[in-house]
Amino acid sequence: MTDAINTILKKSSLSVTPGRSAILQLFHQSDGALTHAVIEEKTGDQFDRVTIYRTLQVFVEKGLIHTIPSPDNSILYALCKEDCSEGHHHDNHIHFICDKCNTTYCLDHITTPYIALPNGFKTNQTDVLIKGLCAQCNL
Amino acid sequence: MTDAINTILKKSSLSVTPGRSAILQLFHQSDGALTHAVIEEKTGDQFDRVTIYRTLQVFVEKGLIHTIPSPDNSILYALCKEDCSEGHHHDNHIHFICDKCNTTYCLDHITTPYIALPNGFKTNQTDVLIKGLCAQCNL
DNA sequence: ACTGTAATGCAACTATGTTGCAAAATTTAT
DNA sequence: ATAAATTTTGCAACATAGTTGCATTACAGT
Ligand SMILES: [Mn+2]
Ligand SMILES: [Mn+2]
Ligand SMILES: [Zn+2]
Ligand SMILES: [Zn+2]
Numbered sequence: 001m002t003d004a005i006n007t008i009l010k011k012s013s014l015s016v017t018p019g020r021s022a023i024l025q026l027f028h029q030s031d032g033a034l035t036h037a038v039i040e041e042k043t044g045d046q047f048d049r050v051t052i053y054r055t056l057q058v059f060v061e062k063g064l065i066h067t068i069p070s071p072d073n074s075i076l077y078a079l080c081k082e083d084c085s086e087g088h089h090h091d092n093h094i095h096f097i098c099d100k101c102n103t104t105y106c107l108d109h110i111t112t113p114y115i116a117l118p119n120g121f122k123t124n125q126t127d128v129l130i131k132g133l134c135a136q137c138n139l
Numbered sequence: 140m141t142d143a144i145n146t147i148l149k150k151s152s153l154s155v156t157p158g159r160s161a162i163l164q165l166f167h168q169s170d171g172a173l174t175h176a177v178i179e180e181k182t183g184d185q186f187d188r189v190t191i192y193r194t195l196q197v198f199v200e201k202g203l204i205h206t207i208p209s210p211d212n213s214i215l216y217a218l219c220k221e222d223c224s225e226g227h228h229h230d231n232h233i234h235f236i237c238d239k240c241n242t243t244y245c246l247d248h249i250t251t252p253y254i255a256l257p258n259g260f261k262t263n264q265t266d267v268l269i270k271g272l273c274a275q276c277n278l
Numbered sequence: 279a280c281t282g283t284a285a286t287g288c289a290a291c292t293a294t295g296t297t298g299c300a301a302a303a304t305t306t307a308t
Numbered sequence: 309a310t311a312a313a314t315t316t317t318g319c320a321a322c323a324t325a326g327t328t329g330c331a332t333t334a335c336a337g338t
Contacts, residue, residue: 015304015315036294048318053295055316069268071208073325074294094254099263113252115233115267120274124238128254129208129266135259154335156285175325187287192326194285212294213325 012062012086019047023055024064033068033078033095033104066091068104069127078106092126098134105134151201151225158186162194163203172207172217172234172243205230207243208266217245231265237273244273 005025006016014020022043027034034042039052047055056077059065063084068076084090092112096105112126144164145155153159161182166173173181178191186194195216198204202223207215223229231251235244251265 017304017316019317049294050296050319051317067210069208069210071206071266073208073212073214075212096256096260107257110254110256113254115249115252115269117235117249117269117271118246118274120277121235122272122277123269124271125269127210127268127270129268130254130256130262130264131266132256132263133261135257138259138261154284156335158286188325189288189327190286 008064012064014058014062019043019051020055022047023052024059027065027077027079031103031105033076033106035074035076037074062086063089068095068106069129070097070104071129071131076104078104081106081108094128094130096130096132096134098137099131100133100137103134147203151203153197153201158182158190159194161186162191163198166204166216166218170242170244172215172245174213174215176213201225202228207234207245208268209236209243210268210270215243217243220245220247233267233269235269235271235273237276238270239272239276242273 002021002025005021005028008024009016009020023039026039026042036049036052036056039056040047040049043052056065060067060077063080063086065077066080066084066089068078070076080089080091091106093106093108094110094112096107097103098105112128115123115126117123141160141164144160144167147163148155148159162178165178165181175188175191175195178195179186179188182191195204199206199216202219202225204216205219205223205228207217209215219228219230230245232245232247233249233251235246236242237244251267254262254265256262
């Protein structure tokens, strides 16, 4: 399993280090999005804050993860499941944040809708963020 | 004009102070959304940072302004043009951020679309954020 | 004008994120 | 396998954003 993770790193021409392996594995193990703080905690504080910041940055640049605009003003990161590559993200799916358990899901199969804008406005990117109750919390 | 502003404050049962008047007037004068930093600058640094934070908080609580989730991780505030009141916001419009001039617009007449979610998921609130070029910058 | 209440300013603190640089680890070449 | 070249890491220092407690000041109702 760690081998698969390291293969991904090498495919993105990133050197394999304990920090990068652990963080990428963490993303593959969790179904929701992660914040810097959660990553720091779940890796048992073995890595420096700065290392985690830089790892997340490089993962975004390489198209391994993408950021999610959140209402509570802390950056969320999630795996790119589509064919994103270096400098080219294609994450046009919507995001869902559960009000109860606070998990953020990438709803990969629901694409962002087309929205007509007033005259003169040009759309580059559409982000949809839905808050509510997830399937687990809505029982 | 300052009278109109103060009337709004009194209607929300807020005491009228120089800071609140100035900040609320600033919102009524600008067509886009404002950040804490911009407010601090545009009021000529006459008010303490903390006062501005607390003023924005109380304006949100009273339904005078609403926050906008932004991708660059700084809270944006904009006037509520609808019938929002204390503890009850009804801002179901979409937001637009210009990539060039960085202005954030409330597109009040464009309501958020209905989006079908997977089984079990329940929508409480939908936020749509579109990035692109505004009418001024798209010439 | 007086008085009770609410808002302000200041200081201190927490949280989040960035940058420079030397030491350590990884990769590549020998 | 060893060594050189390149990257990555950790530390310190810094920057920005936001919060809290408390004494002082301003406001609103009488
Ligand atoms: Mn996503
Ligand atoms: Mn708005
Ligand atoms: Zn949930
Ligand atoms: Zn513009």
